[in-house]
Amino acid sequence: MFPGNRCDWSGETMEVNKDIKDFLQKHGIRRDIDVCQLSLVKKKLSSVPDLSRFRFLRKLELNNNKIRELSCRSLNCCLTELHLENNNIKSVSGALNHLTCLRLLFLHNNQIRGLEDTMHELRRMQQLQNATFFLNPISHEPGFRHHVIHCLPSIQVLDRKGKVNRHSDIDFAILKSYLMHLYSLCFHLLLLGDSSSVPLCCQK
Structure with a gap:
């Protein structure tokens, strides 16, 4: 690592520590164990700061920064x-x-890529219950929605689209294939003049 990068990192660490201190003072929090939520929105962060000292942290807002990499220790x-959301991950x-x-x-x-690797990480x-992945390259991969629902069965809201209907999402392709086969069969029966064998759903 070059000295310049080291200085930048040190400067960012000092700045984020100040932001955390200001947040705690604003909310009248004196002890780390009393911190249950923390907001570091729009702080121009390029990485996730070490927040391990907040053992009872439940809600963390790091959106709208410039974060590129994540660390599990943080x-x-x-x-x-x-x-x-709204970073460069x-x-x-x-x-x-x-x-x-x-x-x-x-x-x-x-900028998240690799649907298989991502779902493996979240498995x-x-x-x-609620997750968003839209505006990432993975959201454009084939079978994205089906794969997410399969890997995360507890999900209720996916990409802000309301409650997930697993039957309509997962079985839609099967249902579509079945209907196409059914109507193809009806068409051939009509061509053969055997209208009595045509299912009622295909009759006008």
């Missing part, structure tokens, strides 16, 4: 709500798998 395993691998208590996870508008979040 995030408390007791978190239930995590905001990382390219991967979550190795950084989030210990957050098994998460119920809300917001990752939209980043232990069996309490996750």
Whole structure:
């Protein structure tokens, strides 16, 4: 690491520590164990600061920064709500798998790639109910929605689209294929003049 980068990192650390101190003072919090939520929105952070001292932290807002990489050592395993949207994150691998208590996870508008790797990282979040991934490259991968629902069965709201209907989402392709086959069969029966064998659903 070059000296200049070291200075930049040290400067950012000092600045974020000041931001944390200001936040605690504003909310009248004196002890680390009393911190249950923390907001570091729009602080121009390029990485996640070490917040391990806040053992009872439940809600963390790190959105609208310039974060590129995540570190698992920086995030408390007791978190239930995590905001990382609107950053420059390219991967979550190795950084989030210990957050098994998460119920809300917001990752939209980043640069996250690799659907398989991402879901592998999140697979232990069996309490996750609300998650966002839109405006990431992974959201454009084939089978994205089906894969997320399969890997995170507790999910209720995905990409702000309301409650997930698993039957309509997961079985839609099967249903569509069945209907196409049914109507194809009806068409051929009509061509053969055997209208008596045509199912009622295909008759006018």
